[in-house]
Amino acid sequence: MRELICIVCPRGCHMRVDGDLNVTGNFCPRGEAYAKAELTHPTRVVTSTVRITGAAYPRCPVKTAAPVPKEKIFDVMDAIGRVTLSAPVRVGQTVIEDVCGTGVAVVAAREMP
Amino acid sequence: MYELIVVGGGPAGLAAACAAWDSGLRHILIVERDRELGGILNQCIHNGFGLTWFKEELTGPEYAHRFIELLARTGVEVRTDTMVLDVTADLRVHMTGPATGYRIERAKSVILAMGCRERTRGAIGIPGTRPAGVYTAGAAQRYVNVEGWLPGRRVVILGSGDIGLIMARRMTLEGAKVLACVEVMPYSGGLTRNIVQCLQDFDIPLYLSHTVTQIRGRDRVEQVVVSRVDEKRAPIPGTEMVFDCDTLLLSVGLIPENELTERAGVEMDPRTKGAVVYENMETSVPGVFTCGNVTHVHDLVDFVSAESQRAGTAAAKYVLHGPAAGESVSLKNGPGVSYTVPQRVRPQNVEKAFNVFFRVNRIFGKSEIVVRARERELCRFKRDRLAPGEMENITVPVKLLEGVTGDVTVEIREV
Known part of the structure; x- marks a missing residue:
């Protein structure tokens, strides 16, 4: 049995996960998904x-x-530290296509006219 | 003459102006002292914004961008780089900026949305020398995220407010070593999720019931001394720990920025350090509304947007249909509760139900939030856990206030 606090939303549910990855204490399904991921292959948005x-x-x-x-x-x-952009940049614009072989893109988070 | 002038172009001002436009006002001006709209969201580059409002997880700049785009579809006028100096009770707004010079604009209604500022070292009186390297967490956040400067390499953070926790992670990601986060209270002042994803993820120790008792260094911070405190928050001699560091970040609370509100003659609430407001965010001065962190400090921008939307809608209603009518009942904080917003409710002005926002004054386990008029219980709400760092809110059906005169009390009962 492991106790963990959900970080998916600010509600911060206190959850318990048993050895068979059964999750309790979560308010919504996203909490269950987070708990399972956290115990198998934890991930974060950077x-x-x-x-x-x-x-x-x-x-x-x-x-x-x-x-x-x-x-x-x-x-x-x-990888992010090696990039230099030049304006203009649109929100959502791809900055790095597949960062460090994760298959995930790095995108701009604001307009920089 | 404007129908509405909004002071502040952060999340509160943006949502208020959009709502007022949607409610039929056509002569609206936002006055913002920064060069751009969006307020402090622009430096909050972390994610977690918008889960309630937009049903997706956004960063601060993205959240601001959504509202700036909504605003661009309206005819709301914006003056950036312009500072409001005074708002008078007869709704004249004095402002100055390089583009317009000193101007006095008249309005039929005003929404005050100036936000809040950080408590500084001076406000908490830390003993020691006065070297460089002591920053508020928000100032450090701006240096790192907007200006691109790293303010230090070895960091101690005093206070476990959300900005301090967020900066612990941010400084770590940028290559600094965060040695400790120190909190004088026996519980964290920030959201639990931030303790997990900002401290625990990076093995940064959190010292609860501890505080910084001395800052050492001549030109630059060289050491800070951290001591355990007793139940009365007094440092316990002999418990000192010394950290070799070059930077101390302070995340020790936010203060609503209400100079303009007070000058306008608005009745203030010493508990929130904001205006006393009615159910529609109207203040004691007719036609003056307030919303967002200038009213009470929020944890989540989503709630700021919701509150500000109510203020914008109410300002439009005031301009188009005249003042709200009706007697009011006062909301009081009972045991366990440190304040409520709104402080007054006019049942006649509420359609179905009104929201009450409040904070508890300590951590509670399984409890009930009880709303009562004298000894008569009106309603109760169950909670598994309540913490001062997490703002609570309840929705009270207005029909429960029938026959109620005088005060309504909100209190916590642990079960």
Whole structure:
């Protein structure tokens, strides 16, 4: 039996998972999915910034378009750190297509005209 | 003459202006002191915004972008880089900015949506020297996420508010070593999910019932001393831990930024440090409404949007159909509750039900939220857990207030 707190939404359900991956204490199905993933292959969305030239500010916020394996977080950060964009950038624009072989894209999270 | 002037172009001001437009106002002005709309969302690059409002998980800038796009479809006028200096009780709004110079605009209604600011070192009086390297967490967030500067390499964070927790993760991802997060209370002030995904994910220790008792360093922070505190939050001698660090981030609370509200003569609530509001977010000054973090500090922007939408709709109703009528009952905080918003409800002005937002003053296990008029119980709501760091809200059917005069009390009973 393992206890964990759901991070899917701010509600923060206190959940219990047994050895057969039966989840209790979750308010919604997303909690169950999170609990199962957390015990088998935990993932996180990574948010950070990349350099940008020609915009009002020197950094553009980005995020992974989907969660990536937790153990790859720092590799993803390294890859993000090597990118420089130039303005204009549209929200949702792809910044890195397949980051660190995860199959997940890094996308811009705001308009930088 | 504008029908509505909204002071502040953050999430509260944006949602309020959009709602007022949708409710029929056509002469609306948003005044924003920054160069762009979106407010503090623009530096909150982490995700978790919008789950309630948009039913998807967005980052702060994306959440702001959604509202800026909605606003662009309206005819709402926006003046950025413009600072409001004064709002008078007869609804004249004094403002200044490089584009327009000093201007006084008249309005039929005003929505105050200025947000809040951070408590600083001065507000909590940490002893020690005055070196560089002591930042509020929000200032550090702006440096890292907008300006692209890392404010330090070895970091201690005082306070476990959400911004502090978010910055613990952010600084770690950017290569800094976060040595500890220190919280004077026996529980965290932030959302539980942030303890998990910002501290536990990166093995950052959280010291509850501890505080920073000294800052050392001449030009730059060199050490901070952390001590355990007793039940009265007094440091216990002999429990000192010394951290070698170059940076101390403070996440020790937010204060609604209400100078304009007070100058307008609006009745204030010392518990929320915001205006006393009615069910429709109207203040004691007719035609003046307030919403968002300037009214009470929220945990989630989704609730700011909902509250601000109510303010915008109410301002439109005020302009188009005249003042709201009816006697009001006062909401009081009973045992376990530290404040309520709204503070007053006019049953005649409520269609079906009204929402009450509040915070509890300690952690509760399985409990019931009880609403009563004197000794008569009106309704109760079950909760598995209540914590001061997580704002609660209940929906009370207005028909329950029939025959009620005077005060209505909201209290917590542990079961």
